[in-house]
Amino acid sequence: MEPAGPTRPVTLIPTSGRPTPLKVQNPAPGRDEHRAKASSTPATTGRVGRPKLSMPGAHYTPTSPVSVTMPPVPVDMPSSLLAPGHKGLENSTSRSPAPIKVGPACGPVSTLSPTIPSATLSPQPREIQPSCGSAEVRPQNSASDKKVEDFRVHIVTWNVGSAVPPDGITSLLELNSADGNADMYIIGLQEMNSMINKRLKDVLFTDQWTELYMDTLSPRGYVLVSKGRMQGVLLLVFSRYSHLPFLREIHTESTRTGLGGYWGNKGGVSARMTVFGHSVCFLNCHLPAHMQNLGQRVEDFESILQQQQFQCGGGMGVLDHDLVFWFGDLNFRIEDYDTHVVKSAIESNRLSMLWEKDQLNMAKQSEPTLRGFEEGPLIFPPTYKFDVGTHTYDTSAKKRKPAWTDRILWRLRATCSPGPTHLPTVRRGLTSWLSHGLRVTQHTYRSHMGYTISDHKPVSATFTLQFPFKVDIPLVTLSVDKEWSKVSDASVSFQVVSSFARNSWDWIGLYKVGFRHAKDYVAYVWARLEESDHLVIFAEEDLPKGCGEYILGYFSNSMNTIVGLTEPFQVQLPSCSPLVSRSGSSSSSSEDDSTLGLLPSQSRSPSPASSKQHRPSRSRSPALPTLQGLSLRPRPRSREAIPRSPSPCASASRKERLISPDSPMSGQTRSRTPGTPGTPGIEVSTPEALIAAIIGDHIPLQGSLYGAKPVGEPRDATL
Numbered sequence: 001m002e003p004a005g006p007t008r009p010v011t012l013i014p015t016s017g018r019p020t021p022l023k024v025q026n027p028a029p030g031r032d033e034h035r036a037k038a039s040s041t042p043a044t045t046g047r048v049g050r051p052k053l054s055m056p057g058a059h060y061t062p063t064s065p066v067s068v069t070m071p072p073v074p075v076d077m078p079s080s081l082l083a084p085g086h087k088g089l090e091n092s093t094s095r096s097p098a099p100i101k102v103g104p105a106c107g108p109v110s111t112l113s114p115t116i117p118s119a120t121l122s123p124q125p126r127e128i129q130p131s132c133g134s135a136e137v138r139p140q141n142s143a144s145d146k147k148v149e150d151f152r153v154h155i156v157t158w159n160v161g162s163a164v165p166p167d168g169i170t171s172l173l174e175l176n177s178a179d180g181n182a183d184m185y186i187i188g189l190q191e192m193n194s195m196i197n198k199r200l201k202d203v204l205f206t207d208q209w210t211e212l213y214m215d216t217l218s219p220r221g222y223v224l225v226s227k228g229r230m231q232g233v234l235l236l237v238f239s240r241y242s243h244l245p246f247l248r249e250i251h252t253e254s255t256r257t258g259l260g261g262y263w264g265n266k267g268g269v270s271a272r273m274t275v276f277g278h279s280v281c282f283l284n285c286h287l288p289a290h291m292q293n294l295g296q297r298v299e300d301f302e303s304i305l306q307q308q309q310f311q312c313g314g315g316m317g318v319l320d321h322d323l324v325f326w327f328g329d330l331n332f333r334i335e336d337y338d339t340h341v342v343k344s345a346i347e348s349n350r351l352s353m354l355w356e357k358d359q360l361n362m363a364k365q366s367e368p369t370l371r372g373f374e375e376g377p378l379i380f381p382p383t384y385k386f387d388v389g390t391h392t393y394d395t396s397a398k399k400r401k402p403a404w405t406d407r408i409l410w411r412l413r414a415t416c417s418p419g420p421t422h423l424p425t426v427r428r429g430l431t432s433w434l435s436h437g438l439r440v441t442q443h444t445y446r447s448h449m450g451y452t453i454s455d456h457k458p459v460s461a462t463f464t465l466q467f468p469f470k471v472d473i474p475l476v477t478l479s480v481d482k483e484w485s486k487v488s489d490a491s492v493s494f495q496v497v498s499s500f501a502r503n504s505w506d507w508i509g510l511y512k513v514g515f516r517h518a519k520d521y522v523a524y525v526w527a528r529l530e531e532s533d534h535l536v537i538f539a540e541e542d543l544p545k546g547c548g549e550y551i552l553g554y555f556s557n558s559m560n561t562i563v564g565l566t567e568p569f570q571v572q573l574p575s576c577s578p579l580v581s582r583s584g585s586s587s588s589s590s591e592d593d594s595t596l597g598l599l600p601s602q603s604r605s606p607s608p609a610s611s612k613q614h615r616p617s618r619s620r621s622p623a624l625p626t627l628q629g630l631s632l633r634p635r636p637r638s639r640e641a642i643p644r645s646p647s648p649c650a651s652a653s654r655k656e657r658l659i660s661p662d663s664p665m666s667g668q669t670r671s672r673t674p675g676t677p678g679t680p681g682i683e684v685s686t687p688e689a690l691i692a693a694i695i696g697d698h699i700p701l702q703g704s705l706y707g708a709k710p711v712g713e714p715r716d717a718t719l
């Protein structure tokens with residue numbers, strides 16, 4: 001069983017005497033359905049509609065006779081928790097047509113859902129800054145601003161306290177939400193086990209946490225587009241696969257702040273990208289612990305901001321992005337009140353009295369760096385510190401005071417000022433201001449009290465981004481004529497937009513539906529530059545046998561991402577071909593060739609593409625997505641050394657690096673089907689990489705998922 005979501009009753013059980021072990025008791029802690037992942041529900045590729053509003057919250061049912069029952073949040077939020085004048089949280093079905101608008105100084109508007117009226121409920125007093133003309137920056141209707149749709153982002157932060165992953169994370173990701181699933185999932189973990197033996201293992205193989213998230217999300221149609229790790233700090237970015245061609249310029253950064261900047265036990269890991277043309281940065285931080293280190297926390301955050309400069313468009317800092325999500329174990333504490341007062345306030349559901357003593361809330365008023373960051377109301381109990389395996393606040397000798405250490409904030413870049421026109425990025429037109437109409441709406445901000453593996457509880461937040469699609473045409477459009485029912489069908493033609501510079505290391509991958517990341521292909525073919533007809537053919541020995549749904553993706557080596565995808569299509573090839581058998585496939589089939597006609601669509605395997613999956617190939621959307629973040633390191637290889645592509649099941653053999661067909665060694669390579677690209681976590685070729693991993697350097701280089709250095713510099717991909 002998976003830990004129960006916060007909509008289930010949570011009981012605060014005080015015990016007698018002081019110190020009071022305060023239990024936040026969840027009726028269904030523990031394990032979950034992860035082992036049953038094979039039955040995951042496929043996702044749809046359709047863009048989600050505007051989500052219904054919901055604000056699940058903990059249902060507190062104190063068992064003490066003197067306790068006060070906290071009704072479900074937010075529908076019946078006690079008025080004591082509300083700021084003066086606030087009328088209470090609305091039911092999700094009674095959404096007001098007029099959202100509450102809260103904007104940073106002279107800037108874009110962060111539109112909070114009426115269910116989270118932060119302008120009035122937020123623990124931190126917030127000024128409504130004078131707007132420049134209009135408080136709400138509405139989408140434009142220019143030719144380039146083609147659509148404005150809801151794009152849902154789900155962010156998780158969790159200090160996992162060196163624990164092994166739980167059995168399941170479905171409730172944490174709200175995958176069974178009636179509102180539908182998110183477009184992106186962003187996972188920030190802190191304190192992953194980074195003992196030296198574990199680090200070495202994680203360098204060589206994908207770590208358990210990443211595996212768990214991929215296992216959970218990939219069958220639902222999400223792929224890992226970015227991964228950054230610095231010792232115990234991990235940042236994963238997943239996207240619905242159909243968005244991949246519109247996630248570009250993906251880069252990661254990490255900054256150590258532990259031991260004066262020499263140790264990666266504390267610091268920040270970030271991933272930045274453009275999402276349909278809008279720059280977004282996700283920053284996962286683990287800041288210094290302990291009450292007295294408030295100043296150090298702010299200082300370290302500033303240091304992270306200062307040091308993280310992304311190599312795109314001439315340099316771009318975190319705060320230069322249209323939208324920044326900042327989250328993590330920020331370690332801010334509740335001042336002044338002693339532990340029993342804090343526990344008593346939690347127990348009696350008087351959280352509001354704690355808000356004003358929260359160090360982050362206070363610091364936001366005084367620290368210029370923190371201004372402009374928004375946060376939803378803290379209507380969940382402090383998520384630190386619990387006795388592991390329980391819902392009881394710390395009873396150890398340390399006796400830590402409960403605190404909201406785990407936070408998720410966001411910031412929209414100011415738009416109304418003339419802008420720093422001296423910056424090269426502005427002069428080159430790479431920085432655009434938010435007159436484009438980017439809007440952010442937070443829908444949920446909650447803790448997940450059922451998880452007990454750590455001394456912290458996870459926290460999640462969901463957002464809707466609304467923006468016009470500044471980029472909605474893929475750089476490469478792939479097309480297959482029909483389903484592949486015989487080997488001679490296995491060709492793909494592609495068209496390239498004129499501004500896209502192809503590279504001799506570009507390739508086209510064949511992915512099984514449900515693939516985990518850009519390297520999780522079944523077979524690939526070099527997209528050779530000299531092939532002016534833009535047609536590539538897969539060799540018979542590389543093709544998967546049997547029946548399944550597949551997607552083709554064009555991987556741009558210079559952009560380190562997939563820049564064009566097909567929709568899912570059927571591949572059903574003879575499984576007993578002598579050639580296929582020779583290719584080393586591990587799963588021989590006794591299926592007779594005579595049964596290999598095209599199957600009706602109803603009999604196909606599940607696909608993330610839902611209703612679109614069996615669309616005739618000629619009508620494929622020209623605007624299907626791609627993956628970002630591959631790390632490919634070519635290495636000349638003799639003909640003999642090049643293995644055949646594995647069968648879809650033979651993942652263990654996908655460990656070689658790509659060899660460019662245009663490299664000096666290309667004459668020795670097979671022209672169309674060279675060796676297979678590497679497997680995540682495998683591409684460590686130097687002791688330096690291991691050492692760097694151990695001491696906290698982020699192994700993944702910019703834009704790479706798994707750490708190998710990209711062949712070329714990432715290139716701007718403007719259309």
Ligand SMILES: O=P(O)(O)O[C@@H]1[C@H](O)[C@H](O)[C@@H](OP(=O)(O)O)[C@H](OP(=O)(O)O)[C@H]1O
Nearest residue numbers: 191258265266287288289290385398400455
């Ligand atoms: O991850 P690191 O770098 O080892 O830092 C530790 C981490 O922040 C722990 O959460 C904290 O324990 P508490 O949460 O219990 O305070 C511990 O404090 P401690 O040294 O006082 O135990 C820190 O040293």
